[in-house]
Amino acid sequence: xxxxxxxxxxxxxxxxxxxxxxxxxxxxxxxxxxxxxxxxxxxxxxxxxxxxxxxxxxxxxxxxxxxxxxxxxxxxxxxxxxxxxxxxxxxxxxxxxxxxxxxxxxxxxxxxxxxxxxxxxxxxxxxxxxxxxxxxxxxxxxxxxxxxxxxxxxxxxxxxxxxxxxxxxxxxxxxxxxxxxxxxxxxxxxxxxxxxxxxxxxxxxxxxxxxxxxxxxxxxxxxxxxxxxxxxxxxxxxxxxxxxxxxxxxxxxxxxxxxxxxxxxxxxxxxxxxxxxxxxxxxxxxxxxxxxxxxxxxxxxxx
Amino acid sequence: xxxxxxxxxxxxxxxxxxxxxxxxxxxxxxxxxxxxxxxxxxxxxxxxxxxxxxxxxxxxxxxxxxxxxxxxxxxxxxxxxxxxxxxxxxxxxxxxxxxxxxxxxxxxxxxxxxxxxxxxxxxxxxxxxxxxxxxxxxxxxxxxxxxxxxxxxxxxxxxxxxxxxxxxxxxxxxxxxxxxxxxxxxxxxxxxxxxxxxxxxxxxxxxxxxxxxxxxxxxxxxxxxxxxxxxxxxxxxxxxxxxxxxxxxxxxxxxxxxxxxxxxxxxxxxxxxxxxxxxxxxxxxxxxxxxxxxxxxxxxxxxxxxxxxxxxxxxxxxxxxxxxxxxxxxxxxxxxxxxxxxxxxxxxxxxxxxxxxxxxxxxxxxxxxxxxxxxxxxxxxxxxxxxxxxxxxxxxxxxxxxxxxxxxxxxxxxxxxxxxxxxxxx
Numbered sequence: 001x002x003x004x005x006x007x008x009x010x011x012x013x014x015x016x017x018x019x020x021x022x023x024x025x026x027x028x029x030x031x032x033x034x035x036x037x038x039x040x041x042x043x044x045x046x047x048x049x050x051x052x053x054x055x056x057x058x059x060x061x062x063x064x065x066x067x068x069x070x071x072x073x074x075x076x077x078x079x080x081x082x083x084x085x086x087x088x089x090x091x092x093x094x095x096x097x098x099x100x101x102x103x104x105x106x107x108x109x110x111x112x113x114x115x116x117x118x119x120x121x122x123x124x125x126x127x128x129x130x131x132x133x134x135x136x137x138x139x140x141x142x143x144x145x146x147x148x149x150x151x152x153x154x155x156x157x158x159x160x161x162x163x164x165x166x167x168x169x170x171x172x173x174x175x176x177x178x179x180x181x182x183x184x185x186x187x188x189x190x191x192x193x194x195x196x197x198x199x200x201x202x203x204x205x206x207x208x209x210x211x212x213x214x215x216x217x218x219x220x221x222x223x224x225x226x227x228x229x230x231x232x233x234x235x236x237x238x239x240x241x242x243x244x245x246x247x248x249x250x251x252x253x254x255x256x257x258x259x260x261x262x263x264x265x266x267x268x269x270x271x272x273x274x275x276x277x278x279x280x281x282x283x284x285x286x287x288x289x290x291x292x293x294x295x296x297x298x299x300x301x302x303x
Numbered sequence: 304x305x306x307x308x309x310x311x312x313x314x315x316x317x318x319x320x321x322x323x324x325x326x327x328x329x330x331x332x333x334x335x336x337x338x339x340x341x342x343x344x345x346x347x348x349x350x351x352x353x354x355x356x357x358x359x360x361x362x363x364x365x366x367x368x369x370x371x372x373x374x375x376x377x378x379x380x381x382x383x384x385x386x387x388x389x390x391x392x393x394x395x396x397x398x399x400x401x402x403x404x405x406x407x408x409x410x411x412x413x414x415x416x417x418x419x420x421x422x423x424x425x426x427x428x429x430x431x432x433x434x435x436x437x438x439x440x441x442x443x444x445x446x447x448x449x450x451x452x453x454x455x456x457x458x459x460x461x462x463x464x465x466x467x468x469x470x471x472x473x474x475x476x477x478x479x480x481x482x483x484x485x486x487x488x489x490x491x492x493x494x495x496x497x498x499x500x501x502x503x504x505x506x507x508x509x510x511x512x513x514x515x516x517x518x519x520x521x522x523x524x525x526x527x528x529x530x531x532x533x534x535x536x537x538x539x540x541x542x543x544x545x546x547x548x549x550x551x552x553x554x555x556x557x558x559x560x561x562x563x564x565x566x567x568x569x570x571x572x573x574x575x576x577x578x579x580x581x582x583x584x585x586x587x588x589x590x591x592x593x594x595x596x597x598x599x600x601x602x603x604x605x606x607x608x609x610x611x612x613x614x615x616x617x618x619x620x621x622x623x624x625x626x627x628x629x630x631x632x633x634x635x636x637x638x639x640x641x642x643x644x645x646x647x648x649x650x651x652x653x654x655x656x657x658x659x660x661x662x663x664x665x666x667x668x669x670x671x672x673x674x675x676x677x678x679x680x681x682x683x684x685x686x687x688x689x690x691x692x693x694x695x696x697x698x699x700x701x702x703x704x705x706x707x708x709x710x711x712x713x714x715x716x717x718x719x720x721x722x723x724x725x726x727x728x729x
Contacts, residue, residue, distance in 0.1 A: 055391050057418055076695075141503075141563065142574060157503040162565030164706055250514060251565050252702035267388060269691060270414065 045276040053273030060273070067277035077278065079253055080261040081285075083243075087172055087257065088236030094176035095232045096225060099183030103191055104213055106184075117188070121181035128178065132245030135174045136161065139246075161247050164254050171246060171255055178242075179235070183228040190224035191217060226297040230290055237286050258282050344632050346376045347400035349390065350459065351383040351407065351619075355591055359652035360459075363645050367636060374632045376402075383407055394420035397626035401633050404459050404619045409447045409681060410689030412456050412620050422623040423453040427634035435638045439658040441676055444618050447685045456620035457637050458657040460649075462586040463675040464522065464615045466606065470599040472506070472581045481603035485526050488582070488606045489551070492561040495581035501560070508561040510580035511552075513701040516568030518682045518693075519584045520701050522615050524548045525680065526608025531697060536686060536725035538718035540700070544610075546714050553704040564705050586617065587654045587672050602671045616679030618657070688724050696720045 049068070052061040071077050102120060106113040123131060138146045139160040147157055160170045194217065202212045218225075240259035243249055249256030249264075258278065266275025352360045357380060364378045379400065387406060393399030395418045405411045415421045427435045435457055437445055448456040466488075468481050476495050482488040492508030511519055524530060529545030532538055539545060555561045563574065575583040576596040583589075584605060593600050605614040621640070623633045639645055646656035650665045655673035665673050683689035700717045704710050721727075 055395065055418075140570075142570075142577065142579065159564065162563075248515060248567075250702060251706065252699045264694070268694065270391060 045279055048273050049276035049280050051273045053271075053276070055270040055272055063273070067274050068281070070274070071277055071281060076253060076256070076261060077258070080256050080258045083168060083253075083255060084237055084239055084257045084259075086168060087175065087239050088233055090169075090172035091175035091179065091236045092229055092232040094172065095180045095183045096229055098176060098180040099187050099228065100221075100225070102180070102184045103187035104217065106188065107191055117185070120184055123178045124181040126178075128241040129245050131174065131178050132242045136246045139170065162251050164251050167247055167251055167255050171242060174246070175236070175239075175242060179232060183232065186228050187221060187224055190221050194220050222297065226293070229297070230293050233289060233293060234286055237282070237289065342373060344374045344629050346374060346402060346629055346633055346636060348376055348378045348636075349386060349400040349403040350378060350380055350621075351386050351404055353380055353382055354588055356588055356652055356654065359649055359654070363640060363649060366645070366648070367639055374629075374636070376636060387411075391415070391418065391420075394418070394624055394626065399624060399626070401624055401627040401629055402621060402636065403624070404621050407617070407619050408690055408693075409456075409618055409620050410683060410686060412448065412622065413450070413687040413689075415622065416450055416455055420625050421455050422625050422627065422630055423455055424457065424623065424634060424637065425454055427638060428454060432642055432644075433635065433638055435634070435641055436658070439660045440641070441616070441659055441679070443616060443679070443681050443684060444657070447618070447681050448620060450685075456622045457641050459619040459621035459640070460654055461616065461618045461657040461676075462517075462588070462654060463672045463679045464517065464519070464584050464586050464605060464617075465671055465675060466603045467575065467583045467585055467589065467593065468601040468603065469575070469578060469581050470601045472578070473601070476581075481601055482606045484606050485608040489555065492555065492582060493559055496559065496561045504560055505579070507563060507574065507580040509582040509584075510566065510571040510574040511556065511562040511584075512566045512568045512571035513705065514565070514567055514698045516566075516571065517586055517617055518615060518697075520549075520552070520697075521682050522584060522605060522613065523552045525613045526606075526610060527551070528608075528610040531683060532686060532692070532721060532725065532727075535727060536688075537727035538721040538725075540697075540721060541711075541714040541718040546711050549704055549714060550710040553710055556705045557707055565702065587668060590653055590668050602668065604671070604675055612678045614675050614679050616676070616681050618681070686725065688726075691724050692721055695724065 048060075050062060050064060052063050052066075054060075102116075106117055138144050141147050141157065141159045141162070146160065151157055158166055161167050198216050198220070199212055202216050207215060238259055239257040240263065243255045243257050243260055244263070247255045249260050259282070262275050262278040262282070265271045265278065348364070350360065361378060364376050368375050383406060386403070390399060390403055390405055391414060394403075394415060405415055412421070424435060428437050430436055430438075437454060437457075440458060441461070444458050444461065445454070448454055448458070466481060472495060473479075473481070473491075476491075478491050478494065482491050488509075494508070495506065496504050496508040497506040498504065513520060521531060524545050527544050527548030529542060529548045530539045531545075532540070556564060562580070563570070566574065571580075571583060572585070572589060572592070574580045575585075576593060576598070578596075578598065590600065590602070604612065607613070621637065623630055623637070627633055641657055643658065643661065646658050647661055647664060650656045650661070650669040650673075651667070653668040653672075655669050655676060656665060659676065662673050662676075683692055686692065696717050700713055703713050
């Protein structure tokens with residue numbers, strides 16, 4: 001790379017493959033940065049995952065795929081994977097469904113719908129850690145607002161974040177609340193780009209609002225729905241900050257995600273080799289899920 | 304409150320700066336060599352005392368600095384989580400502060416010993432003001448900090464847990480004196496849980512925390528003659544006494560609702576501060592905050608059980624970096640820190656001194672805590688895998704049994720897990 005950028009402009013006899021292009025100079029810094037800060041650590045973590053690698057120790061024993069074999073027998077890892085998948089399915093489905101409904105409902109631009117759109121988009125702007133802290137306070141059984149209201153609404157006083165049956169659903173709810181604004185805005189933009197003559201034609205054919213939504217809006221929106229589903233899924237699989245802040249993975253691992261377990265093994269116990277193996281397994285899972293989604297949703301395209 | 308097992312939320316900033324830390328490596332300064340003009344040695348010290356007791360520690364440093372113009376100590380205070388992230392790397396690579404408290408968990412020292420990052424302090428041990436007088440430390444502390452016959456840390460502080468109680472609430476319920484035995488504590492805790500029989504009381508008998516906290520549950524086990532591991536690292540969590548004690552208290556929480564389930568240390572403190580709990584087992588860092596919250600505060604020894612009087616001691620290890628260029632000066636500073644004068648001044652802040660030879664001169668709150676020292680035990684004392692046993696086994700176990708899991712079954716599963724971690728071949 002640098003060899004290319006530092007050479008003077010080669011004469012006409014230079015080989016085509018090495019022809020100097022000023023664009024190289026512009027991409028060079030990015031390429032170097034990506035190589036040093038992204039590619040190299042990825043390769044390094046792959047290498048570490050094959051070793052018994054503890055922070056600060058001089059020697060690292062080669063284990064081959066020993067870490068991966070241990071993972072297969074690690075019930076806490078499987079639990080974390082289950083939690084992560086449930087959270088992902090819940091939040092992705094919730095965000096897309098809710099976003100779609102609201103986008104349809106707020107289609108027409110009025111003063112009121114603009115206010116609502118802004119309000120719904122707000123949680124998406126806030127950082128996940130802040131959202132987690134705020135909700136943790138709201139859900140606190142002693143001082144939380146939610147507890148006070150649930151009493152008035154006759155729901156009793158469930159301890160939302162400390163009950164083994166309620167903690168994960170509660171967290172999924174917060175995850176949906178945090179992200180549906182984004183899916184709504186993306187789908188809204190897509191809906192508004194649908195040519196009006198399609199709707200007019202449907203109306204002439206006697207389609208009501210529901211039929212229009214089913215036969216005009218949904219088919220046209222398929223690429224956008226695919227896009228937000230994949231994004232929501234990938235974000236869901238990377239769950240860390242919300243559970244770290246809201247429950248710390250508790251009660252008794254019921255909300256411990258894969259990334260959180262990775263963090264515990266890597267940066268609390270300093271078993272970096274094992275943590276790297278977890279990271280690689282998660283990478284493969286995310287890649288597979290994303291590929292499957294792209295496939296499935298693309299094949300259903302009706303032209 | 305201060306010394307961190309009892310912080311509220313781990314600061315989000317820490318979680319988010321994780322990547323930054325990983326990318327930038329250690330940003331802490333390595334020790335600066337003595338400057339030529341004036342020959343002033345500068346020592347860097349890193350601690351995690353972010354709480355209300357911070358000024359007491361700073362005062363110790365300031366007094367040293369005014370008495371030793373040629374050895375100036377700078378104390379950098381950071382949250383425990385941040386220290387846990389950065390220090391292992393920086394010390395292992397020969398950088399970082401000359402002195403540090405690596406964690407509030409004494410078992411954290413093993414990790415640093417394993418990576419050969421810390422200096423054994425035996426050359427500094429002796430008698431007199433210029434030496435570290437190890438013989439005056441409680442035996443539990445010395446043995447926890449001694450590995451393979453070498454002393455690797457001195458106690459930066461020493462705390463014991465007592466029974467805090469809300470005098471006003473006890474009076475209202477007609478309880479005239481704090482409980483002296485575990486049986487009395489059980490009776491009182493039930494009596495003070497109101498309204499009686501409710502599954503969501505508005506007032507709890509006792510505020511127990513089971514995670515992100517200084518451990519309270521081990522005390523409840525010790526009182527009944529139970530324990531978690533023995534000296535060989537073999538699990539005793541499934542012994543009949545351990546199971547009986549765990550069952551008693553799990554039932555009290557589960558069936559009688561004497562304490563909320565699943566509290567962090569910060570939650571437990573908040574509950575007691577807001578006058579919604581009558582008792583709490585806690586350390587010296589909590590007293591000032593409770594009084595500020597307007598509580599008519601009573602302090603009593605932890606009631607004694609069938610196994611006699613016992614409570615939990617906790618101590619923060621203070622260590623010298625292997626890579627420090629000023630080990631002699633750092634050791635002098637440790638001798639001063641654990642010396643009579645400094646410890647007596649420090650006890651004015653409500654903490655007991657780290658020395659056992661000052662008991663007669665200690666006044667105020669510190670007296671209560673110092674009095675408990677002879678019966679105090681460290682949690683998972685001297686167990687190299689202690690941190691892991693705590694986070695992977697003990698904390699989840701308490702979480703399970705307070706939510707209705709069968710105690711005997713959960714305890715025997717925990718015992719297997721513990722033996723797997725410690726390598727006990729029982």
